Amino acid sequence: xxxxxxxxxxxxxxxxxxxxxxxxxxxxxxxxxxxxxxxxxxxxxxxxxxxxxxxxxxxxxxxxxxxxxxxxxxxxxxxxxxxxxxxxxxxxxxxxxxxxxxxxxxxxxxxxxxxxxxxxxxxxxxxxxxxxxxxxxxxxxxxxxxxxxxxxxxxxxxxxxxxxxxxxxxxxxxxxxxxxxxxxxxxxxxxxxxxxxxxxxxxxxxxxxxxxxxxxxxxxxxxxxxxxxxxxxxxxxxxxxxxxxxxxxxxxxxxxxxxxxxxxxxxxxxxxxxxxxxxxxxxxxxxxxxxxxxxxxxxxxxxxxxxxxxxxxxxxxxxxxxxxxxx
Amino acid sequence: xxxxxxxxxxxxxxxxxxxxxxxxxxxxxxxxxxxxxxxxxxxxxxxxxxxxxxxxxxxxxxxxxxxxxxxxxxxxxxxxxxxxxxxxxxxxxxxxxxxxxxxxxxxxxxxxxxxxxxxxxxxxxxxxxxxxxxxxxxxxxxxxxxxxxxxxxxxxxxxxxxxxxxxxxxxxxxxxxxxxxxxxxxxxxxxxxxxxxxxxxxxxxxxxxxxxxxxxxxxxxxxxxxxxxxxxxxxxxxxxxxxxxxxxxxxxxxxxxxxxxxxxxxxxxxxxxxxxxxxxxxxxxxxxxxxxxxxxxxxxxxxxxxxxxxxxxxxxxxxxxxxxxxx
Numbered sequence: 001x002x003x004x005x006x007x008x009x010x011x012x013x014x015x016x017x018x019x020x021x022x023x024x025x026x027x028x029x030x031x032x033x034x035x036x037x038x039x040x041x042x043x044x045x046x047x048x049x050x051x052x053x054x055x056x057x058x059x060x061x062x063x064x065x066x067x068x069x070x071x072x073x074x075x076x077x078x079x080x081x082x083x084x085x086x087x088x089x090x091x092x093x094x095x096x097x098x099x100x101x102x103x104x105x106x107x108x109x110x111x112x113x114x115x116x117x118x119x120x121x122x123x124x125x126x127x128x129x130x131x132x133x134x135x136x137x138x139x140x141x142x143x144x145x146x147x148x149x150x151x152x153x154x155x156x157x158x159x160x161x162x163x164x165x166x167x168x169x170x171x172x173x174x175x176x177x178x179x180x181x182x183x184x185x186x187x188x189x190x191x192x193x194x195x196x197x198x199x200x201x202x203x204x205x206x207x208x209x210x211x212x213x214x215x216x217x218x219x220x221x222x223x224x225x226x227x228x229x230x231x232x233x234x235x236x237x238x239x240x241x242x243x244x245x246x247x248x249x250x251x252x253x254x255x256x257x258x259x260x261x262x263x264x265x266x267x268x269x270x271x272x273x274x275x276x277x278x279x280x281x282x283x284x285x286x287x288x289x290x291x292x293x294x295x296x297x298x299x300x301x302x303x304x305x306x307x308x309x310x311x312x313x314x315x316x317x318x319x320x321x322x323x324x325x326x327x
Numbered sequence: 328x329x330x331x332x333x334x335x336x337x338x339x340x341x342x343x344x345x346x347x348x349x350x351x352x353x354x355x356x357x358x359x360x361x362x363x364x365x366x367x368x369x370x371x372x373x374x375x376x377x378x379x380x381x382x383x384x385x386x387x388x389x390x391x392x393x394x395x396x397x398x399x400x401x402x403x404x405x406x407x408x409x410x411x412x413x414x415x416x417x418x419x420x421x422x423x424x425x426x427x428x429x430x431x432x433x434x435x436x437x438x439x440x441x442x443x444x445x446x447x448x449x450x451x452x453x454x455x456x457x458x459x460x461x462x463x464x465x466x467x468x469x470x471x472x473x474x475x476x477x478x479x480x481x482x483x484x485x486x487x488x489x490x491x492x493x494x495x496x497x498x499x500x501x502x503x504x505x506x507x508x509x510x511x512x513x514x515x516x517x518x519x520x521x522x523x524x525x526x527x528x529x530x531x532x533x534x535x536x537x538x539x540x541x542x543x544x545x546x547x548x549x550x551x552x553x554x555x556x557x558x559x560x561x562x563x564x565x566x567x568x569x570x571x572x573x574x575x576x577x578x579x580x581x582x583x584x585x586x587x588x589x590x591x592x593x594x595x596x597x598x599x600x601x602x603x604x605x606x607x608x609x610x611x612x613x614x615x616x617x618x619x620x621x622x623x624x625x626x627x628x629x630x631x632x633x634x635x636x637x638x639x640x641x642x643x644x645x646x647x648x649x650x651x652x653x654x
Contacts, residue, residue, distance in 0.1 A: 131567055141505055144513035178468055178555040186471035186552045209559030213567040222556075225513045228505040229553055230560050232536030237564050240458055240540040244599065245572070248592035258588020265575035265582050272571065 001030070003309050004084040004093040007037030008062045009100025011296045017099065018045045020302025025051040027303070031310060034093055036084040038062070059083035062100075065295070069103030073111060081105050085112040088288045095289035095309035097280065099297040105290060106142055106283060113288035116318065118325040121146070122285030123154045123224070124292060125161060126231060127278035132215025134278045136162050136171075140227035142283070148191035151175070151221050152199055157284040157321055158219035159201045164315045165308060166218070174207030174217030176226060181206070188223060196221070200324070238273060279304025282312055284321075289313060328357070330636050331411040331420040334364030335389045336427025338623045344426065345372045347629025352378040354630070358637060361420055363411040365389070386410035389427075392622070396430030400438060408432050412439040415615045422616035422636035424607065426624040432617060433469055433610060440615035443645065445652040448473070449612030450481045450551070451619060452488060453558060454605035459542025461605045463489050463498075467554035469610070475518035478502070478548050479526055484611040484648055485546040486528045491642045492635060493545070501534030501544025503553060508533070515550060523548070527651070565600060606631025609639055611648075616640060 005021045007014045014037055025033050029051075035042050036057045046056065061079040063072045073082055081100055085108040087093035098105050102124060115122060123139035138154050139146065146154075155173045162171035175196055177185045182193060184206060196203045207217045209230065222230070245266075249259045271277070279301055280293035289312045293305045312318075332348045334341045341364055352360050356378075362369050363384045373383065388406040390399045400409055408427055412435040414420035425432050429451060442449060450466035465481050466473065473481075482500045489498035502523055504512045509520060511533060523530045534544045536557065549557070572593075576586045598604070606628050607620035616639045620632045639645075 131571060144505065176556060178471065178552060178559075186550075189552075208563075209556040209561075210563030210566070212560055213563045223513075225505060225516075226553055226556055229503060229536040229549075230556055233539055233557050233560055234536075234564055236535075236537030236540045237561055238568075239537070241565075241568050244458060244596050245593065248596045249589035251592060255589050255592050258585040258590075261585025262576035262582050262589060263585075265578060266572065269571050269575045 001310060001313055002032040002034060002093045003306055004034045004036055004057070004087045004096045005302070005306070006080045006084045006096065006098035006100055007035045007042045008080040009098040010293065012298050013099065014041050014045065016298040017302055018042065020299035021306065022051065022054065023299055023303045024306040025054045028310065029053060031306075033306070034087065036080050036087070057083060057087065063104040065101050067101070067104070069101060070107040073104055073107040079104070081108045082112070085109055085290065088290070089113055094313045095291060097291045097293065097302065097305045097309050099293035099295055099302065102141065102292055105292055109283050109286040109288065109290045113286050113290070116285055116287050116321055116325070119153055119157070119285035121150050122283050123157065125158060125281040125284050127166065127275070127281055128212065128231070128234070129273045129275060129277070130213050130215030134166060135215050135218055135220065136166065136281070137212070137220040137222070137227055137231065138284060139222065139224040140231045141224045144223065144225045146188065146223035148188060148195050151188070151192040151223065152195040153285070155196055155199055155201050155203070155219065155221045156324060158221060160317070160320050160324060161281070161284065162218045164317060164320060165311050168218045170202050171218035172204040173201045173219045173221060174204045174211065176212070176220050176222035176230070177206035177208065179206060180208060242270070276301035277304060279306070279308045281308065282317070287318065289317065328637060328640050329359040329361060329420045330633055331361045331363055331384070331414045331423045332629070332633070333407045333411045333423065333425035333427055334362045334369045335407040336425040337620065339625055340426065341368050341372065343625040344629055345369065347626035348633070349378065349381065350626055350630045351633040352381045355637065356380055358633075360633070361414065363407050363414070384410060384414065390431040392428050394428070394431070396428060397434040400431055400434040406431070408435045409439070412436055412617065415617070416440055421640045422618060424618045424620065424629065424632045424636050426620035426622055426629065429468065429619055432619055436610050436613040436615065436617045440613050440617070443612055443614050443648055443652070446480055446484070446612035448477050449610050450484065452485060452608040452611050454493065454602070454608055455539065455558070455561070456600045456602060456604070457540050457542030461493060462539075462542050462545055462547065463493065463608070464539070464547040464549070464554055464558065465611060466549065466551040467558045468551045471550065471552045473515065473550035475515060475522050478515070478519040478550065479522040481611070482523055482526060482528050482530070482546065482548045483651060485548060487644070487647050487651060488608070488611065489545045491644060491647060492638050495545045497529050498545035499531040500528045500546045500548060501531045501538065503539070503547050503549035503557070504533035504535065506533060507535060569597070603628035604631060606633070606635045608635065609644070614645065616644065
């Protein structure tokens with residue numbers, strides 16, 4: 001198995017990306033890892049005793065976060081994400097992993113790999129840490145004006161992912177809505193509800209925002225606008241909570257002593273809420289495996305994302321979706 | 328000034344509602360407070376030395392949380408929220424305060440008080456605790472399929488509320504979106520952006536979910552579906568955080584001792600994040616003052632909601648909106 005890694009994607013590229021890839025190479029001697037990036041940025045970190053299963057493919061350009069994704073992908077034919085995706089297309093890699101611009105990764109996948117037949121619009125899925133473990137939410141930003149039919153496709157693909165990769169048997173799918181009863185919601189969710197009821201999934205009904213962090217659904221389905229707002233709000237809140245609690249529990253000498261004693265507990269909490277444990281999740285609906293990582297991924301997240309890519313390849317994830325889609 | 332209070336609204340009705348009303352009566356001897364509810368549920372709590380500025384108006388029915396709001400309001404003509412809203416309509420009260428079914432309060436206000444001329448759809452506003460103090464977000468659930476023009480009306484009303492009642496000078500209005508640059512978003516927010524740029528408000532541009540808890544905008548505008556999901560996700564996350572942190576920092580004897588030392592800090596944090604400080608916020612756009620409180624309001628929240636009602640009356644809030652709306 002060969003996995004291409006975009007060495008230049010993310011806030012901590014290339015150092016942490018290369019570090020994570022090296023960790024994965026050592027851990028999985030049977031997986032060939034291909035680092036894709038500019039020579040001068042990647043090769044200096046690969047000197048010394050490089051694991052045998054690491055190789056390098058040159059790509060001279062980088063797509064920055066502030067570029068228009070589709071335009072940049074079209075213009076920069078030698079960008080890391082474009083070259084890495086091309087390796088998958090040409091059968092030289094089985095999957096691509098990137099922590100770079102999500103929009104560019106999506107555009108590169110759509111242009112390079114295309115869609116799975118029957119899927120109108122791909123979705124970006126994310127594994128959200130909850131008190132019941134990692135749960136899938138999709139779409140978190142690929143398709144901002146989704147149709148009821150598209151939400152239904154997300155539910156199907158999300159169910160397969162949750163069952164195969166998150167290993168949740170018979171995953172419960174919830175439709176993100178403003179109330180739990182049938183009939184609640186805006187035009188989109190009211191219509192989607194009716195379709196989801198008939199779909200070959202374990203449909204739980206509506207779930208509300210407050211149900212998400214409690215992990216009441218294994219797969220949460222929503223349009224890309226709502227999912228993006230939810231995800232970023234959760235990130236912002238987590239940041240605020242950690243920051244303010246830190247300040248408050250160390251503001252006096254007595255509290256500082258107490259803080260030392262409870263620190264391992266807070267660390268356990270942080271670990272529980274750490275998205276890096278889940279590494280990344282694939283673009284669902286594109287005709288090839290393209291794993292999206294968080295922009296602030298460090299080595300551990302990349303290591304885990306490579307594991308997710310491996311599992312997607314091993315379980316024939318794309319074929320699974322193809323087979324289970326209504327014909 | 329006379330303020331009607333729905334004694335039967337909310338999870339802790341009638342006890343905590345009556346308690347909060349009594350506190351408000353003692354604190355503000357010049358404000359007449361009218362408790363509205365069934366005799367047998369309210370009068371027993373009003374025995375003894377009842378403050379002179381508390382009176383009672385009977386309403387024999389109660390609208391439950393699971394009833395269809397508009398149907399219930401039409402059918403139960405003697406429901407507490409219907410009677411309390413009628414007092415405002417008939418000039419016997421200047422404002423109504425309730426922690427009951429938000430849908431029913433909205434329906435009662437629309438049927439009883441009507442809309443302000445020029446406002447197509449009222450919005451439910453909520454004051455969200457942030458690291459920069461309380462910030463307004465609207466709509467959080469009144470209107471699930473909003474138009475760009477309606478978002479623009481929310482921005483105007485929200486600005487007036489933030490300036491007059493939250494006392495934020497020249498409040499910065501942010502459009503909740505998936506990216507910060509102009510041009511980002513779904514059809515609704517792309518169009519709304521163009522209108523907001525031209526509106527007589529201090530428009531900050533787009534804000535993302537993660538900006539909200541940091542208080543980067545004083546007024547956050549969104550459609551009722553997205554606002555509702557954001558609000559409930561934030562509530563759910565806050566609940567999860569507090570629950571898990573509590574468990575983690577008291578799981579061993581050493582940690583328990585530390586927890587005692589940091590407890591005052593955690594309490595300060597909880598106070599900072601306590602919505603009860605802000606009491607409630609009015610239904611924006613209805614032709615009269617109707618203050619919505621959180622369903623789990625206790626006495627302190629009711630006391631603060633009555634303060635908000637007072638301030639809305641004193642600052643001629645409805646007239647302000649009427650004057651500042653484009654003619």
